[in-house]
Amino acid sequence: PWSRGLMMLWAGVYVSLCLFLPCVVHGEKVLVFPMEGSHWVNMKILIEQLHSRGHEITVVRSNDSWYIKENSLLYTSITVNFPSGFDENLISDYVSKLLEIQRQGKSAWMRFNFEIENTQTGLEIHRKCSQMVQGLMEDEIKMKFIRDSKFDLILTDPVIPTGVIMAHYLGLPLVYNVRWATLGEAHLSFAPSPLSYIPLTGTMFSDKMSFFERVVNVLVYAVGYMQISYCVSPYQGLIEKYVGPDEDYFSIFLKADIWLMRVDFVFEFPRPTMPNVVYMGGFQCKPAKPLPQHLEDFVQSSGEHGVIIMSLGTLIGSLPHDLSEEIAAAFAKLPQKVIWRYTGDKPSTLGNNTLLVEWMPQNDLLGHPKTKVFVAHGGTNGIQEAIYHGVPILGIPLVFDQPDNLFRIDERQAGKTVDIFTMNRDTFYESLQEVLYEPTYRNNMQRLSRLHRDTPVNPLDNAIFWIEFVMRHKGAAHLRTESYKMPWYSYHSVDVILFLGVVCFLTFICILTTYYQHKCLKLQTKKEK
Structure with missing residues (x-):
């Protein structure tokens, strides 16, 4: 009958609206x-x-x-x-x-x-x-x-x-x-x-x-x-x-x-x-997007050796010049290509394999299959992105919570930390080599990545x-x-502990007093006999 056909038509229109129109949200x-x-x-x-x-x-x-x-x-x-x-x-x-x-x-x-x-x-x-x-x-x-x-x-x-x-x-x-x-x-x-x-x-x-x-x-x-x-x-x-x-x-x-x-x-x-x-x-972590063409060309030019990326976060664009010279000299000895977010004077020891940039798409670089190591200061955002993408970290902590953040990575053997204030180009190079070629670091970081991603809700x-x-x-x-x-003494039950302690002490005193009174009474009774 025509009424059934009309109802089916309306049902079809309703389903189409639900499927193809955006969800209306009551904005607050x-x-x-x-x-x-x-x-x-x-x-x-x-x-x-x-x-x-x-x-x-x-x-x-x-x-x-x-x-x-x-x-x-x-x-x-x-x-x-x-x-x-x-x-x-x-x-x-x-x-x-x-x-x-x-x-x-x-x-x-x-x-x-x-x-x-x-x-x-x-x-x-x-x-x-x-x-x-x-x-x-x-x-x-x-x-x-x-x-x-x-x-x-x-x-x-x-x-x-x-x-x-x-x-x-x-x-x-x-x-x-x-x-x-x-x-x-x-x-x-x-x-x-x-x-x-x-x-x-x-x-x-x-x-x-x-x-x-x-x-x-x-x-x-x-x-x-x-x-x-x-x-x-x-x-x-x-x-x-x-x-x-x-x-x-x-x-x-x-x-x-x-x-x-x-x-x-x-x-x-x-x-x-x-x-x-x-x-x-x-x-804030998400799958990597394609890199800008000039960065993609640079990354691909690394061949089988891959790429190292380095960033010191939003507050520190450059290090004291002598430290930058040591880091640049260590990078120059590597077969890998290096992308370094850096805003200071160009180090004189900079090698042809190192690209200095004022800004980098950090998440996209960490998600690139050719990225081998992340040299990082230990900020929370960078560490979480490295965990998400399974890239081991060579940490150079500077200030604030950074040493503690990188200590947690060290504890899980997903990276290694170096003391930037005592290192030189040789110790920095040796640490890089260890994180690059010791598979334990990458394996452990990839395990952390699997654990991090395995959640019921984004x-x-x-x-x-x-x-x-x-x-x-x-x-x-x-x-x-x-x-x-609650005052601190109530929160930590100090008042309760003191109260129970006093009760126990008084109970002990009462028992002791009763005991001595009973003993004295027995002695007095013996004397009277």
């Missing part, structure tokens, strides 16, 4: 407080994905921003007319000072100077950042725009606390894109972290520590806590003014709904965690799901522990 509004450098590279990937799903993105940036552009097709920007403290010159000078201190040689005095420089620069950065936060809060036009926009969520990198303070001021759900935060390594801030098997950054210990290593671990924790408390002190006045007089930075920091953690336990040591942590380590899709989950449900308080409200 996301306010983003990012961080500069490689942190922005990570955040931008999340922004791109959220934008592709129909969400409106607004990014807050400072007027000295060097990575985060004011104009973009992905987002609307709000530029705060105050420096953030993370301007390019300050960070470049800071890193140069740290490198110069380390070149003095390993000693207690060197370590003391290193920590003093970290603390002083950290305080300077946070003072400037607190001024930027205050400048934004007191800018009536920008704050009116932010309030009127009725954002559904704040997404922030909590290395700087602008987004943290603003989320609590506006009463908005808060999601972190995090590995490092103002309070240090993110896990240590909120997850159970027994110092008996959770090594602190800077110790270069594994999760199997000796007694004296555990002593050092505890001391590093104590010193780090004092440094952090000192550096975040400029924010306390802002928090009391805009969030509440009874609040402090440590407590509001721990109220985030979801922590998107840039960690993969293929790389990290096992540790306790919490239900509102979403692990997305390697979310890390980026998982991260986006949880961001949208928080927007759909106006938060995720049911996943958040309230332990941050």
Whole structure:
């Protein structure tokens, strides 16, 4: 009958629409407080994905921003007319000072100077950042725009606390894109972290520590806590003014709904965690795309020997000239071709086999079948990309968390680390030869690659799901522990242990007293008889 035919026609139209029309997504509004450098590279990937799903993105940036552009097709920007403290010159000078201190040689005095420089620069950065936060809060036009926009969520990198303070001021759900935060390594801030098997950054210990290593671990924790408390002190006045007089930075920091953690336990040591942590380590990794033609020609010219690539990340384009000369001389002795991301003066020892570039498609080069070794400084992004593509690493750690990151690769025998401050061209060449021709390194890294890829959900899709989950449900308080409200002695059950100790002591005293009373009574009875 004609009615059945009409129903079939409508069914066909419906199926066609479902198959061929793009999915309609109800777009929400996301306010983003990012961080500069490689942190922005990570955040931008999340922004791109959220934008592709129909969400409106607004990014807050400072007027000295060097990575985060004011104009973009992905987002609307709000530029705060105050420096953030993370301007390019300050960070470049800071890193140069740290490198110069380390070149003095390993000693207690060197370590003391290193920590003093970290603390002083950290305080300077946070003072400037607190001024930027205050400048934004007191800018009536920008704050009116932010309030009127009725954002559904704040997404922030909590290395700087602008987004943290603003989320609590506006009463908005808060999601972190995090590995490092103002309070240090993110896990240590909120997850159970027994110092008996959770090594602190800077110790270069594994999760199997000796007694004296555990002593050092505890001391590093104590010193780090004092440094952090000192550096975040400029924010306390802002928090009391805009969030509440009874609040402090440590407590509001721990109220985030979801922590998107840039960690993969293929790389990290096992540790306790919490239900509102979403692990997305390697979310920026993807299959390699074809190289630009000039790079492809250079790579193919390597023949059977293959290619080595070298990059020192976003903050360090070049090394001190004498170190660059040694590295270039070692590269010149190799039959392999070398692609080196380098922005300094051309080393005089540079060989014909080495191509210097100001920028390289790192992920695509790591995924090329002719790439044999990745010479890297140990940044998290580079290590995760190397793991994804199964390329062994020759590490030359410089500053921050880089030595610890590369130590984890060493522990898994997927690479080798050299001390850049004591090496010369011969030791660097020998280390390269070892990583190139000892199959253990490549085999172990490829094993890590298989483990990393064998997941039920793509890390980026998982991260986006949880961001949208928080927007759909106006938060995720049911996943958040309230332990941050407890004083330290309650959190560690010190009060309970003391109470039970006192009870046991009093019980013992009572038993002892009763025993002596009973004994004395028996003696008195004997005397009376």
